[in-house]
Amino acid sequence: xxxDDLSEIEARVLALESLLVxxxxxxxxxxxxxxxxxxxxxGPLLGARVVARAWTDPKFKQRxxxxxxxxxxxxxxxxxxxxxxxxxxxxxxHNLVVCTLCSCYPWFxxxxxxxxxxxxxxxxxxxxxxxxxxxxxxxxLPESTEVKVWDSxxxxxxxxxxxxxxxxxxxxxxxLVAIVDRDSMIGTALPQVPDKVVP
Amino acid sequence: xxxDDLSEIEARVLALESLLVxxxxxxxxxxxxxxxxxxxxxGPLLGARVVARAWTDPKFKQRxxxxxxxxxxxxxxxxxxxxxxxxxxxxxxHNLVVCTLCSCYPWFxxxxxxxxxxxxxxxxxxxxxxxxxxxxxxxxLPESTEVKVWDSxxxxxxxxxxxxxxxxxxxxxxxLVAIVDRDSMIGTALPQVPDKVVP
Amino acid sequence: MNGVHDLGGQRGHGPILIxxxxxxxxxxxxxxxxxxxxxxxxxxxxxLDEMRRTIEGMAPxxxxxxxYYERWLTALEKLVEEKSGWTGxxxxxxxxxxxxxxxxxxxxxxxxxxxxxxxxTRLPRYARxxxxxxxxxxxxxxxxxxxAHGLGRRPEPVYTVRFTSQELWGDxxxxxxxxxxxxxxxxxxxxxxxx
Amino acid sequence: MNGVHDLGGQRGHGPILIxxxxxxxxxxxxxxxxxxxxxxxxxxxxxLDEMRRTIEGMAPxxxxxxxYYERWLTALEKLVEEKSGWTGxxxxxxxxxxxxxxxxxxxxxxxxxxxxxxxxTRLPRYARxxxxxxxxxxxxxxxxxxxAHGLGRRPEPVYTVRFTSQELWGDxxxxxxxxxxxxxxxxxxxxxxxx
Numbered sequence: 001x002x003x004d005d006l007s008e009i010e011a012r013v014l015a016l017e018s019l020l021v022x023x024x025x026x027x028x029x030x031x032x033x034x035x036x037x038x039x040x041x042x043g044p045l046l047g048a049r050v051v052a053r054a055w056t057d058p059k060f061k062q063r064x065x066x067x068x069x070x071x072x073x074x075x076x077x078x079x080x081x082x083x084x085x086x087x088x089x090x091x092x093x094h095n096l097v098v099c100t101l102c103s104c105y106p107w108f109x110x111x112x113x114x115x116x117x118x119x120x121x122x123x124x125x126x127x128x129x130x131x132x133x134x135x136x137x138x139x140x141l142p143e144s145t146e147v148k149v150w151d152s153x154x155x156x157x158x159x160x161x162x163x164x165x166x167x168x169x170x171x172x173x174x175x176l177v178a179i180v181d182r183d184s185m186i187g188t189a190l191p192q193v194p195d196k197v198v199p
Numbered sequence: 200x201x202x203d204d205l206s207e208i209e210a211r212v213l214a215l216e217s218l219l220v221x222x223x224x225x226x227x228x229x230x231x232x233x234x235x236x237x238x239x240x241x242g243p244l245l246g247a248r249v250v251a252r253a254w255t256d257p258k259f260k261q262r263x264x265x266x267x268x269x270x271x272x273x274x275x276x277x278x279x280x281x282x283x284x285x286x287x288x289x290x291x292x293h294n295l296v297v298c299t300l301c302s303c304y305p306w307f308x309x310x311x312x313x314x315x316x317x318x319x320x321x322x323x324x325x326x327x328x329x330x331x332x333x334x335x336x337x338x339x340l341p342e343s344t345e346v347k348v349w350d351s352x353x354x355x356x357x358x359x360x361x362x363x364x365x366x367x368x369x370x371x372x373x374x375l376v377a378i379v380d381r382d383s384m385i386g387t388a389l390p391q392v393p394d395k396v397v398p
Numbered sequence: 399m400n401g402v403h404d405l406g407g408q409r410g411h412g413p414i415l416i417x418x419x420x421x422x423x424x425x426x427x428x429x430x431x432x433x434x435x436x437x438x439x440x441x442x443x444x445x446l447d448e449m450r451r452t453i454e455g456m457a458p459x460x461x462x463x464x465x466y467y468e469r470w471l472t473a474l475e476k477l478v479e480e481k482s483g484w485t486g487x488x489x490x491x492x493x494x495x496x497x498x499x500x501x502x503x504x505x506x507x508x509x510x511x512x513x514x515x516x517x518x519t520r521l522p523r524y525a526r527x528x529x530x531x532x533x534x535x536x537x538x539x540x541x542x543x544x545x546a547h548g549l550g551r552r553p554e555p556v557y558t559v560r561f562t563s564q565e566l567w568g569d570x571x572x573x574x575x576x577x578x579x580x581x582x583x584x585x586x587x588x589x590x591x592x593x
Numbered sequence: 594m595n596g597v598h599d600l601g602g603q604r605g606h607g608p609i610l611i612x613x614x615x616x617x618x619x620x621x622x623x624x625x626x627x628x629x630x631x632x633x634x635x636x637x638x639x640x641l642d643e644m645r646r647t648i649e650g651m652a653p654x655x656x657x658x659x660x661y662y663e664r665w666l667t668a669l670e671k672l673v674e675e676k677s678g679w680t681g682x683x684x685x686x687x688x689x690x691x692x693x694x695x696x697x698x699x700x701x702x703x704x705x706x707x708x709x710x711x712x713x714t715r716l717p718r719y720a721r722x723x724x725x726x727x728x729x730x731x732x733x734x735x736x737x738x739x740x741a742h743g744l745g746r747r748p749e750p751v752y753t754v755r756f757t758s759q760e761l762w763g764d765x766x767x768x769x770x771x772x773x774x775x776x777x778x779x780x781x782x783x784x785x786x787x788x
Contacts, residue, residue, distance in 0.1 A: 009663065013622040016670060017629060023679075026632045034628035039617045083731060085753075100601030100717050102645055103661065112627070115619070116611050118661040120458070124603035127719065127772045128400075128514060128762060136609050146769045151601065153715045154751045154775035155734045208468065212427040215475060216434060222484075225437045233433035238422045282536060284558075299406030299522050301450055302466065311432070314424070315416050317466040319653070323408035326524065326577045327567060327595075327709060335414050345574045350406065352520045353556045353580035354539045401605040402597065402657075407709065410596040410653055458597075458605055462654035512763025514602065527722065527763060568707025568722060 043111035044182035046077055047159060050109060051185065052176035054086075055164045068159065072109065079108040079157075087150060088161040089187075094141055096134065096149045096187035097158040098126035106157035110182055117186065127151055137188040160187040167193045242310035243381035245276055246358060249308060250384065251375035253285075254363045267358065271308065278307045278356070286349060287360040288386075293340055295333065295348045295386035296357040297325035305356035309381055316385065326350055336387040359386040366392045400514055400523055402458040407524040407567070428467040435474050442487035444477045447546035451518040452476050493551050497538055500555040501583060506532045508559055508586040510579075518546035521585040525577075528565050529589065533578055534558035541582050554583045595709055595718055597653040602719040602762070623662040630669050637682035639672045642741035646713040647671050688746050692733055695750035696778060701727045703754055703781040705774075713741035716780040720772075723760050724784065728773055729753035736777050749778045 020026045050072055054061035064071035068084030084106060087095040099105065100123050105113040116122050126133050130147045134140070141147065150158045162184040168176060183189035219225045249271055253260035263270035267283030283305060286294040298304065299322050304312040315321050325332050329346045333339070340346065349357045361383040367375060382388035405411075423429040439449060452473040453461075461469065502508055512527035513519070520542045538553035545551060560578040564571035600606075618624040634644060647668040648656075656664065697703055707722035708714070715737045733748035740746060755773040759766030 009666070010622050012666060012670065013625050013629075016666070016673065017625060019673060020629060020633060025636050025638060026629060030632055031625055031628040034631060035618070035624035038624070038627070043617075085729070100719075101599060101715060102648070112617055114612070114615055115661070116609050119609065120600055120603075120606035120657065121609045124600040124606050125609075127601045128604070128765075130770060131767075133609065137611065144769070147771075148755075149770070149772040150753075151717065151772055151774045153717060154731075154777065156731060156751070156753070156775050208471070209427050211471060211475065212430050212434075215471070215478065216430060218478060219434060219438060224441050224443060225434060229437055230430055230433040233436060234423070234429035237429070237432070242422075284534070299524075300404060300520060301453070311422055313417070313420055314466070315414050318414065319405055319408075319411035319462065320414045323405040323411050324414075326406045327409070327570075329575060330572075332414065336416065343574070346576075347560075348575070348577040349558075350522065350577055350579045352522060353536075353582065355536060355556070355558070355580050399605055400603045402603070402653075408595045408597070408653075409709075409711065410594055410650070412652065455605070457607065458603075459654055459657035462597075462657060514604075514762050514765040516604065567709050570707075570709040 038112055042107065044109075044180075044185065045177070046075075046111075047106070047109035047182070047185045048177045048180035049075060050077075050086075050159070051161060051180045052173045054161055055168075055176055056173045061161075064161070077108055081155065082106075082108070083156050084109070084159060085150075085156045086159050086161050087148070089163045091163070092144060093146045093148065094134075094187065095158075095160045096126060096130050096147060097152060097160060098123060098149060099152045100124070100127055101153055104152040104157060106159050108157075109159055110185060114182070134188065137183065139188065139190060160185050162191050165191050165193050237311055241306065243308075243379075243384065244376070245274075245310075246305070246308035246381070246384045247376045247379035248274060248372075249276070249285075249358070250360060250379045251372045253360055254367075254375055255372045260360075263360070276307055280354065281305075281307070282355050283308070283358060284349075284355045285358050285360050286347070288362045290362070291343060292345045292347065293333075293386065294357075294359045295325060295329050295346060296351060296359060297322060297348060298351045299323070299326055300352055303351040303356060305358050307356075308358055309384060313381070333387065336382065338387065338389060359384050361390050364390050364392050399454055399516060399518060401454050402461055403454045404523045406522045423467075424465075427471075431467050431471045431474065435470050438474065438478070443481050443484055445545055447518060447540070447542040448477065448548070449473060450542070451546040452480075454518065491551055493553055494544075495552060497553055498555060498583070500535050500537075500557075502532050502535070502555075502557055502586065502588060504532050504535060507589045508532055508557070509589055510559070510581060511585055511587060513585070515543065517543060519543050519585075521581060522579065524566060525559075525561060525579055525581070528561050530559040530561040530565065530579075532557045533560045536580070539582070541584060543582075543584075556580050556582055557586065559586070594649055594711060594713060596649050597656055598649045599718045601717045618662075619660075622666075626662050626666045626669065630665050633669065633673070638676050638679055640740055642713060642735070642737040643672065643743070644668060645737070646741035647675075649713065686746055688748055689739075690747060692748055693750060693778070695730050695732075695752075697727050697730070697750075697752055697781065697783060699727050699730060702784040703727055703752070704784055705754070705776060706780055706782060708780070710738065712738060714738050714780075716776060717774065719761060720754075720756060720774055720776070723756050725754040725756040725760065725774075727752045728755045731775070734777070736779060738777075738779075751775050751777055752781065754781070 054064050064086050068086040069079055072084060089095055103113055103118040127149050130149050152158050179191045184191045253263050263285050267285040268278055271283060288294055302312055302317040326348050329348050351357050378390045383390045453469050456472060509529045510525045535557055537556040539556050541552045541554050558578050559581050560576050563575035648664050651667060704724045705720045730752055732751040734751050736747045736749050753773050754776050755771050758770035
């Protein structure tokens with residue numbers, strides 16, 4: 001691509017990368033590697049594995065709730081400088097995660113946050129009217145369900161442990177992983193059991 | 200001016216005016232008249248007259264502080280639907296006017312507000328750090344001076360009655376009018392006595 | 399509405415740019431927008447609270463980017479569209495109640511309600527939940543929260559309430575500074591004590 | 594700083610736009626900006642708090658207009674310029690104090706200070722002056738208010754403090770809703786009573 005073909009913003013990024021390479025701070029290969037990792041290796045599947053393990057192994061779940069960082073290390077997930085706090089949905093209690101000041105997010109178990117999580121509409125309203133926000137995601141909670149919002153303003157990162165849905169009794173860990181989607185670990189969705197796989 | 204010469208915004212204004220004229224709500228002559236009035240008749244000179252009168256006529260000042268709207272009506276200034284509240288600077292007390300929510304302003308005595316009065320920097324900080332704001336206007340108040348900010352959020356409009364500066368003893372009302380500038384009636388300036396006219 | 403227009407107490411908007419001897423209108427179109435807004439309002443197409451509600455309804459980034467009269471233009475276009483079925487001035491609907499007697503008097507201690515309504519309000523966010531002292535009693539004036547949405551013409555007393563800087567800004571408040579805000583009666587609750 | 598980035602409790606930003614199956618990066622340059630920010634930070638060019646302080650320093654209209662990674666790009670350009678004299682990683686300056694013992698414990702009632710500092714802070718505006726209950730105790734972590742400005746590395750306990758919706762939003766709060774916020778110890782004052 002010639003320089004003329006670059007948009008202004010692409011040109012700025014290119015200039016910045018060149019400058020940092022020149023300074024010896026980074027190499028372009030390292031940049032490639034980070035991009036590759038986030039596009040291929042680090043994503044919500046990691047979190048889904050954590051959740052499915054917690055659903056099938058009560059002792060792991062206990063350790064996960066007591067010290068999230070240590071528990072996910074057992075699954076090979078490392079999180080330098082941050083602490084994972086796992087919050088559990090219970091009958092009558094729903095958890096929702098937001099970062100009103102920027103967009104803190106447990107990227108080491110969920111990958112990079114979706115655009116809506118970083119957007120002003122979500123950041124502004126999740127703390128003020130969580131039920132209205134949940135409705136926009138199609139989640140309608142009973143009036144009696146308590147809603148706990150976690151505004152992640154420091155070095156803690158929150159992962160919602162959704163309630164294991166009925167109809168999944170006897171499923172294997174691998175089968176369970178498939179129904180834990182990203183939004184259910186942020187709190188903006190509930191795990192769905194697809195009709196076809198219900199016996 | 201042909202339509203092609205108009206900027207986008209001018210074209211929008213022209214379209215809007217045409218539409219309102221078509222609807223019979225306004226005539227272009229009325230629009231011309233309003234613009235003319237604000238460019239020629241309604242300006243800070245009106246407020247300066249009010250202030251100079253208050254400086255020279257203690258009974259008028261009393262009436263002005265008690266009921267601003269009624270007092271300025273004596274000078275032929277009418278203010279439909281609004282009320283004028285005059286706040287007096289005293290030794291050890293300084294007043295400053297702002298409208299944080301929009302840009303309410305006593306236009307009937309000061310004309311239309313300057314750009315800075317309507318700007319986010321002034322609206323945001325005048326209530327939080329009035330002394331820092333005053334310093335940006337070159338007004339340094341003694342630490343012992345009390346600062347009262349008036350956030351004009353309803354149908355009251357505030358006019359600051361500055362303290363009559365020393366060195367103006369015996370001046371005529373007309374001479375005093377000349378030293379009352381707009382900012383001194385908002386509270387972001389103090390009336391200055393020019394060196395050359397001091398005896 | 400808790401919007402970006404509610405600027406009191408913010409920082410980060412840069413220095414105050416003071417232009418000496420600026421013209422009344424920066425461009426000719428500003429004058430026409432100003433006049434059109436005033437005339438359309440006086441002819442009864444909309445009221446002042448509807449005008450403010452419409453300006454505040456702009457997208458936040460656009461509100462902050464736009465110049466003052468650009469906001470007016472955008473709001474006026476929207477109001478004209480909103481009122482496209484307007485057929486002429488009508489007598490205003492009757493008041494929602496008789497002229498009310500003020501509940502508070504000068505020197506009463508009052509607290510601004512902590513409210514976060516979806517609609518228009520003239521209670522600035524920085525004053526909510528804060529305690530102050532009634533300094534002046536005025537009105538009645540129509541409650542903007544209803545009038546802005548065509549929900550009724552409710553006259554209410556308005557109070558100038560004085561809040562100390564320490565009450566408003568806590569650790570960053572300063573002795574000898576205060577802000578007085580004009581607040582409708584339903585924005586306030588009484589406290590037991592007078593000063 | 595009380596800036597537009599402090600979005601908690603605002604309205605008027607429109608509906609939440611939910612895109613199904615969005616890519617990790619919307620464009621290739623986003624990926625490079627993300628990686629460059631992370632790498633430059635890990636090499637010691639700046640810390641996370643400096644990064645946030647720089648993003649928050651954008652002009653408010655520009656902050657709201659820009660996409661997430663455009664903000665990162667702007668901040669990264671600014672940080673690189675600010676640190677143009679940087680010659681290589683140095684050992685971080687010593688901590689301002691030994692690891693402190695937490696002053697509060699779980700179930701303590703605390704109040705978030707009403708502070709409006711000129712500099713960076715992680716105490717959101719909607720929580721200031723509000724009372725809550727300590728739910729979790731963590732840390733210590735470096736106080737961002739100093740670290741963001743190169744003013745010192747002060748470790749402090751961090752508390753997850755739970756505020757009821759009624760405490761935060763008053764008349765518009767709702768029973769059965771709460772928000773828990775992670776707050777550094779110096780953002781809090783104790784109250785006499787425990788729950």
